[in-house]
């Protein structure tokens with residue numbers, strides 16, 4: 577039988593081990609995180625990519641008030657993304673002025689779905 581003192585000792589030691597492990601791993605995380613000056617917040621494993629070439633898409637929805645646009649795009653091979661309908665956000669909502677549902681556009685974005693360039697295609 578363990579004495580009461582032994583039980584308390586074991587409990588305290590377990591708490592210390594957990595605290596130490598957590599403290600060390602979180603400081604390692606902080607160090608790694610600081611190695612990324614560009615601030616990759618969520619996707620540590622996937623690198624931040626930027627499209628260099630425009631891709632054709634169809635406008636599904638435009639929200640000028642918050643700079644969001646939903647596009648049905650073809651394959652984005654520079655971002656390793658298959659064709660899909662998804663939302664992008666523009667830092668400058670005036671980029672979206674004059675665009676409406678049904679328009680065919682060509683656009684570029686980065687892997688964080690930030691819209692970098694968009695214009696209607698001339699048909």
Ligand SMILES: [Cu+2]
Nearest residue numbers: 657658660662
């Ligand atoms: Cu997509």
